Amino acid sequence: MTKKLIRETYLSKIRPFYDDREMIKVLEGMRRAGKSTILEQIIDELSERGVREEDIIYINLERRGYKNIKNAEALEKLLGERCESKKGFYLFVDEIQRAKGFEEVIEAYRAEGECSIFITGSNSYLMSGELSTYLTGRYISFEIYPFSFREAHLYGGLTGEDDFEKLQDYMTYGGLPRRYSYAKQEVGIYVESIIGEIIKKDLSKRVRNEELFEAVLTYICLNPGITISYSSIQKYLRGEGVKTTRKTIGKYVNLLEKAKLIYLLKPDFLKGKQSLKAHSKSYLTDLGIRKALAPAMELDYSSMLENIVFLELSSRGYRVRVGNLQKGEIDFVAEKGGKLAYFQVTYSLMETKTREREYASLLSLDNAYPKYVISLDPLNYDYRGIRHLRLIKDFLLSEEWEIR
16 A cells, blocks of 8 residues: 655645635646645545545546547547536546647636636646636646655655754655655666656757757756856856857756746845846755766755755745845745745854854844744854744744744
8 A cells, every 4th residue: 555645735725725616726846746646635635525426527637548638629528428417526637738728628617617626737738828828817826846854754755863864865865755665776767767757748849959958957956056147057068068059048947947847036136226137046846856967966965955945935835035135145035925034044053154144144134024044053043033943843844933
């Protein structure tokens, strides 16, 4: 029997919309992040609530028996057969992008108001922009991430004698749910296969030069937290003997973001004038990507700690940006429900110079919003109203710091 983790972080966000027939619920995210499993968990909750089995229609278009559902006509016929004469039912369609032109079919079912609709789609579909074109104002999207450290901890899939060793495991091999079924020496191969699947299924039609694309992918994914400058990437590639244009690099970076392999954080100008030259910073969707692309590379704690904080904030539903100051920056500005919190991330605060640097940026902000410095230190370094959070116990495994 396959072990499952109830992903309450996401279910709690989707649950208020279970019976909403006006809004289509769309689950999006990196391939193999667990979207289908969450659909199954929603179905389980509906069943436990007393919804009859015949009133729950679940279709996964990637499974056997549905391979011929490749267009809107075939989808409409299938749904007609499965949903005929039903009222007050729940419709789940997984990997819906396989049926080209499905949007009008799904919209017709939504407009009839007889069912609550849930769909997932691969990133190739989401990148097309057709979702927003056809269903503007008629859907609500939920971003699904691989296991957070807390989820992996609860799942029991992390190896190590203590929490720090478990953190090393997570930062090295990531949180894709199925990776916990493999031995460590096989995880890199698994994650690499997912990257290959994304390139083949989602990106191949949009990439003219696959070798160049993979070079851009490698550069960005081996340097999480890097500031994205097309000029610097072009310079790096030129040093590797690869010639290309900044326009092409920009296109490929955009594809990486839309394929959910990376996230680009836009700057939030906290002090000083907004700059047209300001660049975004990039973070990995799953930390195992770095290990898959460079198995022999040593763990870079500075960048990976920053990445893990970004993923934790995002998975908990925060809108995250980089805080730009006139001099320096705040690592993360996190917003939820109209309230803000500021975060600095560093490996250690033991050295005086480090403490002065990390706290100075936060102290320069003249507002009453919560301000935090996160590190791996076991000792407490609270200072002048700024809270110090120990990464694992106070931040990753705790809810106490969250905006209320």
